[in-house]
Amino acid sequence: MASGPLKGVKVVEFAGIGPGPFAAMLLSDMGADVVRIDRKGGRGGAPADVTARGRRSVALDLKDPADIEVALGLIGKADVLLEGFRPGVMERLGLGPDEALKRNAKLVYGRMTGWGQTGPLAQAAGHDINYISITGALHAMGRKGQPPAPPLNLVGDFGGGALYLVVGVCAALFEAQRSGQGQVIDCAMTDGAASLSAMFYGMRHTGMWTDERDANMLDGGAHFYDSYETKDGGFISIGSIEPQFYALLLEKAGLKDDPAFQAQMDKRAWPALSDKLTAVFKTKTRAEWCALMEGTDVCFGPVLGLGEAPEHPHNKARETFVTVAGVVQPNVAPRFSRTPSKVQGPPAAVGAHTDEVRKEWGV
Numbered sequence: 001m002a003s004g005p006l007k008g009v010k011v012v013e014f015a016g017i018g019p020g021p022f023a024a025m026l027l028s029d030m031g032a033d034v035v036r037i038d039r040k041g042g043r044g045g046a047p048a049d050v051t052a053r054g055r056r057s058v059a060l061d062l063k064d065p066a067d068i069e070v071a072l073g074l075i076g077k078a079d080v081l082l083e084g085f086r087p088g089v090m091e092r093l094g095l096g097p098d099e100a101l102k103r104n105a106k107l108v109y110g111r112m113t114g115w116g117q118t119g120p121l122a123q124a125a126g127h128d129i130n131y132i133s134i135t136g137a138l139h140a141m142g143r144k145g146q147p148p149a150p151p152l153n154l155v156g157d158f159g160g161g162a163l164y165l166v167v168g169v170c171a172a173l174f175e176a177q178r179s180g181q182g183q184v185i186d187c188a189m190t191d192g193a194a195s196l197s198a199m200f201y202g203m204r205h206t207g208m209w210t211d212e213r214d215a216n217m218l219d220g221g222a223h224f225y226d227s228y229e230t231k232d233g234g235f236i237s238i239g240s241i242e243p244q245f246y247a248l249l250l251e252k253a254g255l256k257d258d259p260a261f262q263a264q265m266d267k268r269a270w271p272a273l274s275d276k277l278t279a280v281f282k283t284k285t286r287a288e289w290c291a292l293m294e295g296t297d298v299c300f301g302p303v304l305g306l307g308e309a310p311e312h313p314h315n316k317a318r319e320t321f322v323t324v325a326g327v328v329q330p331n332v333a334p335r336f337s338r339t340p341s342k343v344q345g346p347p348a349a350v351g352a353h354t355d356e357v358r359k360e361w362g363v
Contacts, residue, residue, distance in 0.1 A: 004031025004332075004341040009173065010361070011080040012037060012071075013055065015044075018128075018153070019161035019189065020084035020112045021051040026166050027080070028054035029332040029341045035078075035357050037062075037071060038350040045349035047325035054344030058358070059351030062093050071095060073363035076103040079176075080169055084112040087122050097184045107182040108172040112165050114156070116188030128156035128189070135160075135194040136201075144214035144221075160192025215267070217241070223273035224249065224264065227303055234286030235303035236293075238277075249298045253280050 009032040013024040028034040034055035038044060042059070044052065058074070060067040072095065075081055081100060083090055090096045090111075097109045114131045115121040132138045132155050142149035168185040176182050203209035208217075215221040224240040240249040246264050250256040260276070263269050281289065286302055293300040304312060310321035310328050322331045325346035332341040357363075 005339040007031035010078045012078040014083040016084035019157040023162040023165045049347045050329045052347035056353035057348040080108045109184045128153035131156040131189040156189040161189040164192040228281040230286040232285040239299035
């Protein structure tokens with residue numbers, strides 16, 4: 001039984017990769033009835049395909065006019081459509097916004113692309129690293145004298161893409177309840193990644209941020225906001241920005257009487273102070289530093305691997321991770337007090353619900 005604040009919302013998702021499925025996963029976690037249109041003969045349903053969890057699968061051949069009509073029938077009954085093809089593909093299939101909104105005037109038509117529906121790069125291939133490259137985000141990440149370090153594909157695909165698409169879908173659904181009209185959401189990962197960088201553009205304007213990597217307060221340049229290796233080869237993170245937190249860091253690290261550390265915000269001193277902290281943190285194991293600092297106002301955390309994170313006491317207490325079909329994976333987020341979300345089920349095999357969905361939706 002579906003549970004969550006979006007219970008009753010019907011979503012048609014055209015199968016894709018990366019941020020599109022992740023956005024659909026989030027909507028499903030929040031209770032939406034998400035039906036994924038898969039390609040006939042395709043493969044799917046592996047429990048480890050975590051972002052495919054929680055929805056049903058209808059298998060169609062989108063080159064077959066009869067199956068296109070089935071897709072339009074589903075669109076006619078849906079509240080939301082999600083697609084992540086290059087601009088123009090859905091139009092060529094006869095499933096573009098004009099046709100879809102003729103069938104369903106209240107439809108929220110969500111389009112996910114890297115470059116957006118317009119612009120000189122709209123038809124180019126690309127991946128997360130390319131999208132965040134042109135926004136300034138990638139340039140800011142990494143160590144001095146080294147190439148920018150890719151932040152996995154969290155900033156473009158999932159942060160700037162999927163999360164912005166979900167925000168747009170929820171906003172457009174709210175507006176459609178008032179106006180009775182749907183609309184198209186042009187969600188570009190370049191736009192989202194740029195939006196995520198808003199604070200840094202403001203800081204750059206005031207001189208608080210420079211384009212030099214590893215030289216700013218939040219990019220590893222500051223000795224009090226960085227990660228450090230421990231005696232046993234582990235790593236810990238420090239984020240002691242505020243003066244009272246910084247003072248506690250110095251106390252816990254045995255450095256409160258070192259006059260060099262008193263000029264916290266003197267950027268000229270940061271490299272030397274980073275070197276000193278590097279030496280200090282190598283005198284104890286990660287577990288020893290955790291015993292000394294974790295849970296205090298130092299702003300401290302052990303740097304955990306994906307295999308360790310689910311076992312951390314805080315994550316276990318909050319049930320931040322769950323096991324679905326034998327696969328450990330992140331639980332739903334955020335939390336709702338009255339309409340709790342939940343993982344609606346494991347990934348579905350391609351076409352497993354074709355007849356069921358058509359009958360239930362009246363298509």
